[in-house]
Amino acid sequence: MKKLSYFLFTSLIICAISSCKKGQEAQVDDNFHPRIFDTKGVFRAPSIIINQGQSATYSGLTFSPKPEEKSKIMWTVDGKEVSTDTAYTFTPTAGGEYQIKLEASYNGLVSTRISKVLVSPSTYTPKPYTNVVMAYLSENGTAANIDWTKVTHVAINGAKVISPTSIDFSKANFNQNIDELVARGHINGVPVLLGVSGRLSGVDGWGLYNSTDFGLSITNSSNRASIIALLKAYVVARKLDGIDIMMTDLGNDSYAVSAQMVNSVAPFLNELKAALPTGSLVTATVTTNYLHWEYGSLSEADWLNVHTFENGTVFPGSALAQQSSYSYFIDASNIWKVTKGYPANKLVLGIPAFGIVYNALDANGNNLSYGSYGYLPYKDIVAADASAPQNEFTATIAKGVYYNGIPLVTKKAQYIKDNGFKGAYIWAEDYDVTGPNSLLDKVSTILK
Template sequence: MKKIKYAHAPVLMLVLLMAFAGCKKDEVKDQEAANPIYPRIFDNLRVFGSNQIIDEGTSASFTGVLFTPAKKVKISWQVNGKEMSSDESFKFTPTAGGEYTIKLVATYNGDSTSRQTKVLVNPSTYTFKPYTKVALANLTEDGTAADVVWSNITHLEYQVGKVAADGTLDVSKGNVNQHAKEIVARAHIAGVPVLMGISGHLSGIDGWAIYESNDFGTAIRNPTSMKLLIDSVKAYVASKKMDGVDIYMTDINSGNAPDNIHAIGPFLAALKAALPAAAIVTVTASVNYQHWEYPDLSKADWVNIHAFEDNIHIGPDAPVGQSSSYDFMVSGAQIWTNFHLPASKLVIGIPAFGLRYNSLNAAGNNESWGSYDYMTYKAIVAADPANAGKEKADIAKGVYYNGVPLVTQKTSFIKAGGYKGAYLWAADYDATGANSLMAVIYNGLK
């Protein structure tokens, strides 16, 4: 029987060392090549989670970003494709307004990964683009900057301020996803002034008077609540860097309507005195019989005339038809030139929505107060692009609206009549491209 010989520990270690010595010096490198480590970026603070909106002169900071393999990756911070830093963190301080792409690239062993975001910068100084006629887009409180084609407008009104009877101002819709900041930044980059639209409670898509609504009127009839409202408007305009205000007071469908309308005069004077001298202050007014109640509005930069919705095609047994006709717009505009202000002080309204009938009676007329509603122009065109060339579409029991031909005709009248311009209610109801009513207005007024 053989004896088993055991090597002493020093001998065993020597054998192991000789074995390792026989390995290639770049074994670790070979293993890494066979199982490559891919670079990774960990955005623990979510600095790339959403786009940022800042004012020129302030900074956007990108910190708390981690990398693997730690301390081995090559870091590249890029602004609009140009490398600006190789540090682990980055502070972007723009010197001009605009939209910037911030990109972080991490590279290791020839492999790269990246993160990217946008920074929108509201310029500290800007020049409004020249114009001969006002092409004003109204944006409802639910509209966003994505609803506006800046090249098709000269001014924007954003309906962001809701007035309560006690004079308090609700601007919460503008704070959602920084809508107000983005709208102002993009407008100023495009050379477009932004007006803060202030109103009471409005009806649905048509955005007009509600029966027995008196919130705005009540607020401006009382000196204390009027001052509170003016202070709030002034502060908001300054904080958001807006360029003026439109007094969109629609409390004209109640027993207090005359007093509400009369109060616009003192409110207009006090608001203009509170705002910077260069601020634009306008008023939106009606064309119905209550036009007689309006005070002298000549101190406004201009008056927006709600020259659509004749109200004779709604209600029980009302005849179906076009409620925002060419003739109704012309008569409404002429009421104001005949009795109130020169055409050069008036911006005439055009609708981007239609009156839809859902049920008719045996005579073929509208059935009841609940048998009609409204439909946005973009929804009408989405149903059939050919509808852009019409003013009646076979949707439900028929929808009547202003298509491209009718808006072209209206715009020609406004330009030929020497009016200050036209506005569209509303930009977020409009279609895009060749079917855009705002494009028709802008190009027709040039």
């Protein structure tokens, strides 16, 4: 023990005199695994979104061993070596998605950091199409919900009008959602529109009853100008391709108030069209209920998205039934084609990716009350019943769910094609599934 203690004491003295050079060499020996220290968090985000012409800078990194102590640094972009410096600035010359990889190697051992950079192109050419196939995302939808090969246009319900001087863009801005949608859309030649609405009631996309936030905010020219200025600034800053006026917050106890809101859509659309950058798309999602009579001319719209689903005839004691039937789809489309006289090639017809779920029934097996039913996304229906895609009713959820499955959607898409309509939109695409049971996939296959 005395010899061992003496040896350790002597070693400490020698280390102190020699600044432990031998000890450092022992710590960084041939088996030492190199390290990359990212104290500034430049690799913290798995993906960075920038515009073409902007840069992504990776700096403030430290390494062990240090490069001067024989570690090797290598930066690659999509597998091609671009630098051996300790920092790197990536300035893309074209839109696309790039992988930036940093490697620190020492004696054959390697540490790696990886970053994805999504670059929105400065210009793009929309891909050609025969019919519009638009994926309309709810406020919770993201770019991950889109199969870009299947769509011609994308819209997201990302702007809520609170008052003439206030618009809530928080859902669109969350995690750079709108920036990713625009970047991926433009890389794939797909225009991206901002859906503007008031408060919606939920899954079905109808307006919250008696909500007048949007409707009454556009009833005079001064207020319209304020809202349009806010929307224009957002469209330009985010490189969006236009706006859909999702005017579905129309139901009100007062018919006069409802009519006043509907009357305001046409002037709002016209003034918005004139204010946005040249070439911007302006569309309107229009109702098919009794208020359709109150719309003024919407001829300046690039097209109209017709809410050809959810007829809203669910009352206490009403029989369980399909609310988005094929017959209602045709009748609702004819309101705008025949009754209001718009050409078919100006109309994009809506197809629901959700169903009505009955939660309680009365003694006769009918709907119990106004509060005894709700709405369920198609993806949740499919998750609960594997056979659901080939049907339009399932009894496996609550007291039963009616929805649009593949056969019904196929009939609707074929009707659109055979009768010269401009196309279809899915509400909402984030309720859909991927693969062979996708409603959008079926619509795209037929309309393309």
